[in-house]
Amino acid sequence: MRRPGVGAAIATAALLALTACAAAEPSGPPPPRPVRDCNLTMIPKNTDNPYFAAVRTGMVDAQRELGGDLSFVGPAAGDVTGQIQRIQSGRQRGSCVIGISAVDSSAVAPALDAARADGSRVISYDADVSDGSRGLFVNMATADELGRAQFEILARAMGNTGEFGIVSSQSTAEVTNGWIDVMIAQLDEAEYSGMRLVRTSYGDDDAKKSYDAAVALLRAHPNLRGIMAPTPIAMEASVKAATDLGVADRVVVTGLGNPGNQAELLKTGQVPAYVLWSPRDLGYLTYYAAAAYTAGEITGRAGETFAAGRLGRKTIGPGGEVVMGHPITFTQDNVDRYLHDFETTG
Amino acid sequence: MSTSDTRTAPAPALPESRRRIHREAGLGVVLVVLVALFATLTPRFATGDTFAQIGTDLSIVLIVAVGQALVLFTRNIDVSVGSTVGLTAYLAASLTAAVPGLPLVLTVLVACLLGAALGAVNGALVATLKVPSIMVTLGTLYIFRGINSALAGSSQITAQNLPDSYSAIATGTVLGIPLMFLYALAVAGLAHLVIRHTFTGRAMLAVGSDPASAERTGIASKRLVFGAYTVTGLLCGLAGVLWGARYGTVDSSVATGFELVVLAAVVVGGVRITGGVGTVGGVVLGAAILSVISTGLALADVSPFWLQAIQGLVIILAITFDLVLRRRLESRGVST
Structure with missing residues (x-):
């Protein structure tokens, strides 16, 4: 027995699904906005961690130089639900840039995609998210x-x-x-x-x-x-x-x-x-990368360069990855020289 | 002979001594079977080191579980125990780090008092508001954790910030028996005496067994409920100090989710979640069974991805085994 209705229904459903997808896709890059007029949502893995407090110090360093409104918010303990909530609130605030150090690289992706569809630019720092859900990844070292x-x-x-x-x-x-x-x-x-x-x-x-x-x-x-x-x-x-x-x-x-x-x-x-590595430099570089990204100076393509304040010019590598430098091996002889890099503010 | 046990209140709360022994006998058999099972699975299991580790491991759980049992006896629940342990752990560790010369006894005392104060908040709310205790303590679960986060921020207190005497609370032994285990046994022993041999203890079970008739017989149930929560808070304070001593790093997420571990120990130990039934001895066995399972599986080198699922499965098997065994014993008790 033939049921011509079924094929038509599937076709319609597929078409609807396609248009729904198309609507969710960003219709091109959002218009450039200078960082001075922006708010940036930067999500750490967890806030009960002195490492991320030092990352924040670096972001505040850069914010003093560049301007912009920084909200550094995240779950106290590293849980993915808490991160998704912060992504959503960043999206609702209309953040120009949402930056994240992902607890779970794939679980945060749908929320990030939704934020991109709403006109936010997404970057990851410290811990990457799935490819395609962010424009840039600021990596401390390879x-x-x-x-x-x-x-x-x-x-x-x-x-x-x-x-x-x-x-x-x-x-x-x-x-x-x-x-x-x-x-x-x-x-x-x-x-x-x-x-x-x-x-x-x-x-x-x-x-x-x-x-x-x-x-x-x-x-x-x-x-x-x-x-x-x-x-x-x-x-x-x-x-x-x-x-x-x-x-x-x-x-x-x-x-x-x-x-x-x-x-x-x-x-x-x-x-x-x-x-x-220096978490303070990582925060600093992330903020500079976010600023260059939202201003339209860079798009995440390999070979593009941007100025990163005291860290000099940085180049984007393959896969939209910006590598900060080399890892530091700390021993009892050199550790005191680096304490500046781990200062936490507030 | 067993027909007399459901007629008059608050008498039903007093389990027949034979039945009580049966209840714990079932759990005891489960414990022995588990130990034998793990000992055959991995030769490293049956060593003094392993038993010392199990003893240390179950101590913090047991201390809080005793408090939780008291609350459950009164037909209430306290799901804020994890947050209370976390907050007191943080405060005790900060205090010690800030005032290095402070005698440990004083730290423990302060932590217990702080915990008791938090417990008293729970108790007062549950006793006065006519709101189910699970809702009240769910609220305080978040409030206490929130205060902890606000106070701790991104700071961590690590073993390096604490004097060696602090971690010695957790690592010390007497004749090879871990000190922590002895503290936990002391707490359980005291609670056992109170529940079995004092009017207050029996009244607690009566309140949970049949609140209305307990009230009619003149038992001050509100005061008992308040007391149960306050004691639980106090025990959480003690557990908080031990937590910092054992695990070294104290931040704002200490003991997150711990309430479920505690509830598991209490429920496996045969305490009825709807109140009025249970023994402290059962709770001791419940905590021991859970600790034997997790230690045994870890020693058997089970993949960490499977560990939790297998742990859950073994718990269900253990409870079922206990239940079947107990029914058998009970039916035999009736027939003879």
Whole structure:
């Protein structure tokens, strides 16, 4: 039995869906607006984190030089729902630029797309979102360099041999996952063939979960020689877990640390060295990139350049990525020189 | 013989001693089965270290769970315990970081008093407003957490800011038994005595079992409800200090979602969510069962992606097993 109505209905539905999609697509780039007349919504992963407080300091530095109205708002603890709410409120305020360090790279994408459709420009900084949902990504250093820098500290401290585990942040965090991929690739090099990764676990940047994950790792793998913690909370928790279990003398902990409140970890020798960049410069550069973007000076195409104040001219690389510089390896000898980069205001 | 247990109030709140033993026996068997199961799964499980870890692990949960049980006995609930632990953890740690010479006893005392004050707010609201306690404490869950966020901002107190004596609260042992576990057992023991052997304790169960007739018999139910919340707050304060001591980093998100962990321990421990039924011993076993499950699974090196789901499954299995076992024992008790 033929049912001609069905085909027609599907066609109509498809057509409706298509027009709906078309309506949601931005009809071209929104008109340029100088940053002085703009409000910018900058969303950190979490506000209970001194790292993002230092990022904010850098943004305020740039705001003093360029003008504009900055609202630096985010969820207290890093949850994706809280981030989506901030994206929506930025959109409702008609922010020229919404900047985000994404807790979950794909979950925030629909909200960002909606904001773009409403005329906001979207950039990501610190932690990228899915391709296509942002025009620019301000990256502190390449994933390759950051992954290697952290891995090298661990490998050297372990004498290139033995078992190690990873205690990461969220399993959905694209940036940390990128570093971990680089670390795993390093293991294929002949130099590191004596090293073995036993498990990657996730502490969600929560002190208790990270501590529990580190304890589980240490207890399940009695021969563990190292813990890679590519996020400051996990590093702090792993150091505490190793100390509490009385294995601190044979298990080395390193990864990503924050000299702003973790300088002591280096000075007491609990961590031989750790990696980071200047969060203050990252905030500063992000604000400059946002300003150039909203003013129409740059569109996110590779090869475009823009002035970034005290950091000089920056060039946009492939994929709309602006790389700030190289990772810094902090040790007890150099950490005090960098404290300026971790100042927090208000 | 068991027909007498539903007639007069508030008598029904007093479980027959035989039935009470059965209830806890079921949970005890579940605990032993779980320990045996994990011991065969992974040889590392059956070591003194593991049991010390389980003891430490369940302590904070147990301390708060005892308070939560008291509240549930009175046919109320406190879902703000996570926020109360978080706020007191932050205040206690800030106080210690700011005044390094402060004796620990004083820190603990201040934290307990602050917690009790927060609990008293809950208690006063629940006892005076005729609003379900879940709504009141949902409100204070956000209020207490909000105050915590406002006070803490982006600051973190890390183990480096705290004196070594502070973390020693969590790491110390007596004859190999973790200090934290001893604190928790002391709290549970005291609560057990009050519930079993004082009028106040039995009146709490009576209020939850049948509020109307409890009122008629002259029990001051409002005062008991207020008391249960205040004690819960106080215990949250103690738990807050222990949290900071154990996990080292204290920020504005400490103990987020902790209320569910506590509720799980209490409910697995056989405390009825609709009031009037339960024992402190059951809560101890409930907390122990949950801790054995999470520690055992972690030692078995289960993938972190599966850990939670498997944990939930084991909890359901454990409760079902307990229920079946208990019904069997009860029916045998009736027939003989």
